[in-house]
Amino acid sequence: MDQQLQNDIHDYLQDANEEEQQVFKQIVEGLKRKQEGANGSYLGGLLKASSTFKEEEQQLEMVIPANPIIQNSLNIVHGGITATLIDSAMGTLVHRILADDVYAVTSEIKINYVAPGIGKEFKCITSVIHKGSKTIVCEGKVFRDDGVLIAHSTASFFIIPRKNK
Known part of the structure; x- marks a missing residue:
């Protein structure tokens, strides 16, 4: 070292x-x-993110625990961390349902923050709204451990063919 x-x-x-x-x-x-x-990813490791895929519902849940790393100066979850949780959960869901010869990148995301992020953990529940040949549209909701919704999001993902190396 x-x-x-x-x-x-x-x-x-x-x-x-x-x-x-x-x-x-x-x-x-x-x-x-x-x-x-x-x-x-390193970010997933730092956030201690864990996820559960529900194949029959085409839904994914991602959870991160609260800790000082993710808090802003007001001692609530930083909005950028909430956005990262939502984007990561939706992206993970998208990659779970795609064929192996393609991948997807976020092309647009819209987030409404509706309550402060306080509590012991935060759960993002994501689902697919539309799956086309070029794009996938998802919805994500982040909840505090007391069940209160703190953010709602929709996002589009652009599907790209994987290139052989």
Whole structure:
């Protein structure tokens, strides 16, 4: 490991309060989740995202726990994290229902924030509204652990053929 990185980590931890130590631990755990394949992206690992696909309903649920990393200065979930949860959940759903020779990218997303993101965890429930040959349109709703809706979204995904390497 790079000596400067070791020094930076040591200095940070030496001066860190309890919350900062917990955040550092969560970041390391997130990096390990990605490294071990528990999450497909570093962001998913950091957020501790988990998902459940309901094939018969063509629906996906993605859950992230609350923690200081995802909170803004008002101690509620940052709107960008809510947007990331929605986009990640919808994108995961889209890739679950697509054929292996194509993939999709978000081409448009609209989010309405309707309540503050407070609580212990946040669940995004997504479903497909339309599946065509070129686009897929999804809907996503994020709920707090007390069942209150905090955001509603629709998004379009552009279907692209995979290229052989």
